[in-house]
Amino acid sequence: MSNEHYLHNSLIHQDRRLGASDNDWVKQFDCTHIKPLIICRGPIRKEAMDVFDEMGIDNYGILLSEKDSIVYPRAIAPELRTITDPSRVHRVSDYSGVDKADREARIQEIIQIAHDKGYNAIFAGYGFMAEDEAMVASMENAGLNFIGPCSRTVRQAGLKDEAKRTALKAGVSVTPGVDNATALTLLKKYPTAQALTALCADRGLSEVDLDTDDVEELADRVLTASYKAGIDIYSIDELIATLKEAVEGMNKKYPNNRVRLKAIGGGGGKGQRIVERGESARTGELVKEILQEVKASGVGDNKNVLVELNIESTRHQEIQVIGNGDWCMTLGGRDCSLQMHEQKLLEVSVTRESLLEAADEVSAAGLSEEAAVLKADVVTLDTMEEEASRFGGAVGLDSVSTFECIVDTDSHFFMEMNTRIQVEHRVSELCYALEFSNPDDPTQSFIVNSLVEAMVLLAAHGPALPKPNRVLRNNDSLEARMNATNDALQPHAGGQIEHWSDAVAGEIRDDQGICVHNPDTDVFMKYTLAGAYDSNIALILSVGDSRLTSYERMAEILRVTTLRGRDLSTNLNFHYGLVHWFLNRTVHARPTTKFIVPYLTAVGELAQDAKKIDLEAAWKVYSQRNSDTPGSVLEAKKTLILRPLQKLLDCPHTLSGWLSANKDAFSVDGDKITFAENPIDILVDTYHFLNLDDEGRAAASEQIWSHDAEILDTADAFYLDAINELDVDTWDELCGAFGAQAPEGVDADTWTAIQGAHKGHQAGLSLLLLLPALAHKTGFYDLCVNRDLSIFIPERLLDDDHQEAMAKALAPPPVANADEIVATSGGMFYGREAPGEPLYAEAGTTFKAGDPLFIVEVMKMFNKVNAPFDGVVDEVLVEGDGVIIKKGQPIFKVTPSERPEVLSEAEIRARREASTAVLMDAIA
Template identity: 55%
Template sequence: MAQSNDYYKNNPLIHRDRRLGRADSEWVRSFSCEALRPLIVCRGPIRLEAMMVYEEMGIAHYGILLSEKDSIVYPNALSPELRMLTDPTRVHRVPDYSGASKEERVERIGQIIQIAKDNGYDSIFAGYGFMAEDDEFVAAIEDAGLRFVGPCSATQRGAGKKDEAKRTALNVGVSVTPGIDNITARTLVAKHPSREQLLALVKAEGLKCDAQVLADASLSLEALASHILMASYDKGIDLFTIDELGAQVEKACAEMFRDYPGSRIRLKAIGGGGGKGQRILGATMLAKKKPSEAEIKKAAAEAPSLVREVLNEVKAAGVGDNKNLLIELNIEQTRHNEIQLLGNGDWCIALGGRDCSLQMHEQKLLEVSVTQEGLALEIAKAKKAGLKVQAEALETDLRILKRMEEESERFGQAVGLDSASTFECIVDRDRYYFMEVNTRIQVEHRVTELVYNLKFTNPKNKKDFFIVESLVEAMALLALHKERLPRPERQPRFGAGVEARLNATDVSLSPSAGGVIRYWSEPIEGEIRDDQGICLVNPDTGHFMRYTVAGAYDSNIALLLTKGEDRLDSYQHLAKVLRSTTLTGTDLATNLTFHYGLVNWFLSRNVMAKPTTRFVVPYLTMVGKLKQEANKLDVVYAFLAVKKHFAKLYGADPEVAKAISETLDRKGTLLTRPMEILLNDPHLLSGWLSINRSNLEIKNGKLTWLRNPLVILQETYEYLHMNWREGAPAAEIIWSHDHELLQRALRFYDDLRKVFGLKTEEFIQLNTLLGKEEPQGGYDQATWEEIQAAHLGFEVGNELLGLLFLIADKTSFFDFKVEENLEVTIPDYLTDLDLQAAMKKVLVPPPSTKADEIVTPGGGMYYAQEAPGMPPFVKEGEHFEKGQPLFILEVMKMFNKVPAPFSGTVDKVLIENADGFIVQKGQPIFKVTPDEKFVDVDPKEIEKLKRDTTNDYLKAIL
């Protein structure tokens, strides 16, 4: 059944009467925003959210801007919001949002401003895309007499640029990460190493600089260089080459490797965000307390090519672009926390924190609220339970949160914050470092909306107030009534909130574009789904419309949120949401089961755990090991082996043997169907093992059930969302005959437990009683024998489930755990780079290829060289080494260098002069001659290996 449009109207985060103009209070009515006429120049969930909030605020005249990628290049991904906004006069188009070069960016800014003026819009809202924190864009809007719904250009310059923000933080006493924030100035000074040479450069290039600054002899050379560079950006010229910048970055990195032995270094573009424009170098330097000079030089030599990657990724490699980047110490064991800020240029208020540590490729995956009220509640619960170490760890978090909130407000006031922004930090146990400020609303802003709302009170009458629950609404209010808005009071709303980013990624979390969504189940009660309108049905037919995940922008499909009384409650509800979600299509890959497995991992250990930003890759490596071991098992063969075992065991009594055989035949699909699903999806297996880890124990190589395996089997069907649902397709649920058998068995044991006065979890006691020859519980001998026979029939073959637990034992799955102090122990071997790469291939095997070809590992945009004008990575006739970059694949705006899987020689380049060409997964790029001959593995050998491994496993359960 297609989802109803009413869902969006019933969304608890965006539905309420926001029309302040209808209020009884004259003071409240004065803050009406119905006169605001905004043009929405962003895409994704935030565009639909803005449309919904504006309508509820009574803003009737708003429009949206589509790019060609929205509406022309990818017609099957046509912006689904258009199913709501059907007035063509309010839909506008540009080739793209920000342009590929500086010239195009300037042209695009002019086009957007002209569209706004020509169509009666007085303001522009840019959501959480890059344009939302482009100070040049904002300044142009202001100069054109329009409002920008977001921080003003002055705030954007002071806080949005990472180098300026870091200097501001230092000035107001905020702790910052050690590093260098003026590498472009250093590069210019290295090229013109005296004051006289710098002044001569100004004259030679005709730069418009401040005469007072040039005359100030007390200025350092680097400060003078910074001023000259700003003038060069205005003129649109470069004063040094990217190669010269790369050389200076290499020198600076070498100095930092010497100053901070055993550490890696992070390069970060000043205009990056969302994981883009960042690279880490120095993997070989980790844990080296006294690296040699040769090792330092080799590690630093990575820098120049990474500088190009960073600048290309944020489109700052053009002539006249600001190419500054931060060179920072990479704090390894960190959590990523951020504080939501709101201000009007005079006051600034912090709205609690969000823990965003669960991330990969510098992009967040799961975000959870962190509030003073929530931490205080957890501290009280820990103390009551006698968990002293846990309480102390939470008290540390509370102290850090209070400090971050205080310092973030101080920073916000220092930069004149006049809208919504985010103060981002890295937390290292009992310390924290300011990282950057995102001068825009964040993707995860709804997590904050779940835990706090804002109460604006009339200074002259405390009984006169209005409540704001939406940050998008607050930004509109600030755009129209900035100076008049009094400082609000933040009010607790729900106890906790959590958000999972549903992305188009494969099992290894690598971006996967090109799939088609054909069906999406309806949200369950309490689910908050921001899916940019994909679930809006066809307004004419009421049917779900297919949607192509084109990958033109990023990998995000939707945001799934839940709320709860506390974090445990919100996680439990998120698990239910993920379990209940059915998302199907063609060539469609998502991280849905990753989230489901991960959430259950935390639920089984401790939802208050403190994972660091290094958590996900080792976790994926662990999941890869599960998959590697699962691939060795043959469930059907194992089931047949169990049948043979019991046939032999009861062979002395043909009638019993026959009954056992028939019983096992009836139970075959009941046992094997869910097992095959779990073995096929390691993320589901990870979650299942996590929640069942206390149900069995292994002693002396043998499994012992601590709970009735039939109860676990019932819970397994529920975990897989395969529980019986009348009218559901048979392929999605337990089969009817299996359901009847399982329910009959469960009723049998329920009745026995009542007779013996036992609880559900007391299976060992029940099993012991049923094993006694003398009748128990007042039964006569004949009835007792019937009960024992039924018990044998219901339990026989359930041993098969134990194979799953043996996988956990073989892979040391439970060594990845949460300690008393809430820190996560990651076994050292899971951080091995070679193992991580190998397990990624286990999770997503490389596309099948001929021995004399190199193919693309996925779909995306193909580039043969690192940057325009540079030579290709390899040419015909050239030899390449294993691990050497062969080409770049851009997927979801991330630039990925594809390394050679083996050594060889390029015989022919199959894609010539095709930079920017779209390629498909498995498409041949080169014809090659490998250095070593490949030998195909005989399928019979693989089958034999699986059976041998399965037989070894069976020894522990039979």
């Protein structure tokens, strides 16, 4: 891409003006006649703008939602920095509307803008409107070219109930469950064709085709007509009764599995809930949450909710599919198992080339079990790609979509097809390109690297495009989603980005233009993260000739990335820790969708105990224990040692990464921790790991201090010379050599001085052992990879109460008075389950710990806030649904049933000193 922060992305984009070719066959695929209106936001909007520019499409326009710029100051879309013509920017109140009527009004508004301003195409990116059948059909009927799958494909593949039926007909493996709850609900009331016919006559549904002997098919037709007419012919309570029966039936048939409820129009984590075993009574509550979240609770909305078996130990994998309605093909897979609450975090490519090479490599190393697993993954990938092509053909796919599966060991089940480009589409396009060749003359061809470009080509010239060849670009790629979240990965809206380091070599960074500097001053422009939409800030990608290489490059990218701001909280450090967790176990591990929460819980345990360590107290204890070491020596090294230690203790995710990177640098003997490597080497690596070894930085807090750098460089050089002169390889051998008599050719006085230098260089370094001692105490290394590449998760990390407690250790709730309940995050306040439902709490309400008190909608997700203790609501401080609240804002005045323990500063300090003393005893 052309902007400064994309300069290192030479693998992806270049001049794509096919009309400028001197080859007539290529020239016919020119797309400059396309005049698209971009109706999405975020990184995909900026990517589309760049791709359109490169294709010579320079007359596109964008929608700008008021929520991008009004709800939060300085949240105006950064893309506007590159659009110099204000006539190409069109304001709307929202992108998709809050309910069916609002959505329909927005669709008509968009159509009117397109007609008035001369646009002939619509690009909806990966927003939810991109797979809204009504929206796509409306655009088509208005004569606009929709850049994406047509309405027929969206209907047959995008709606989850239709897709499941299509998959069954196409012979694709599907998840067991119920996909026609609304039809079953209707048939309870009108069980025969005659009754349904009478219903149509009574409600004025005259367009229903009654010519069928299949009563379920007839029920579906009646339901479709009712949605078009905007009327309800069943109630939510009646639907809930059907869904509750289905859940109970699934519980009886599969007693060891939970049940997943899934709205047909959900996606990206929205509109899904898990019904725990034995909790079918909560079905109604969960269904209302789902329908409210996907804005399908209004009159005339399609409220169908799928009931599916929840495969408890699954990997989430998906296949990139592309077609023109005639041919259909795939571009490999992506593993999206590293997710939380259905929100993907780290996405990994899955390609035949990489899996086969990895299998050969581990087989040659004698790891036969791991090799067998990787070869089985190749078989699973091949099967999913074949099924994805078959399914795409069955629905007449004429653009780009994603075939999503859940994989249980070596079995897989089709989950859904997303009839839009995915957030993680770059993972696939970085692995494979598309080569289109003239069927009559293969020498005439062109290559497409961008899936957005492919979508435009298909929209403009679909039937004329021959089936392309899949061309390998890289064996592997990796994508980290940079989100606005706290350390517990809970949404954190409203923070302001004040600095973001430039991209480095090998980094592929997709954001929405936040990193575009002021064109006049080249200064980074501050940007406030609005909470009206999703939490994603940017997508960071890396590529490699193996999965290991792509992980290593991602680790380096994250190491040197700095992101600072006011009240800013992101998952940058989480990614740094997670990438190192896999790097130092195996990047071929098979994590399931259950992995991230236990991993966070393990990091939370580190956070909880790290807060109990007092480094000043530890330094004091060490000094007392080593009184033979001159005080001047220790004092000179104090900041050299304590600064990086404090930084690691202050950031549990970075500490997790450090412990993973250094897990072989220490030995454990009972309760004693010792060094397995030279602690000077560990300290040098630690400064590099923390990106503190660059002395060229302006901020002293971001670099090693000069006097500390001098001490560390001197020590490093000393041991390099010692290793060479003493001819040793390991730390144990080096320690043995220093404890022995002077080697030949070295006089006694010189040797005594050398031994003294060794002691001085090592002084204070045993405090580094506090970190592995902390890991040993919390059992951090218990979470590990099995020989079959599955992940062993200790039982304690699966306990719900412990998980919740450790989430609070990672992200402590805002400080509140004992008589207040405060907002844990900013967002949109709702005091009830759904419109028309009673308030959760009002003045006089008695609540128990765990009772729901209110809902905060932040970053597109509805987050229910539960009471942290028992008490009574005295006063409601925020009234009215849809009110913007801020983190830490008091919501209720309350009287708690019990007053919490309040510790003095002295008591807190004494407890920390006692905890530190226990860890100091573990240092050998």
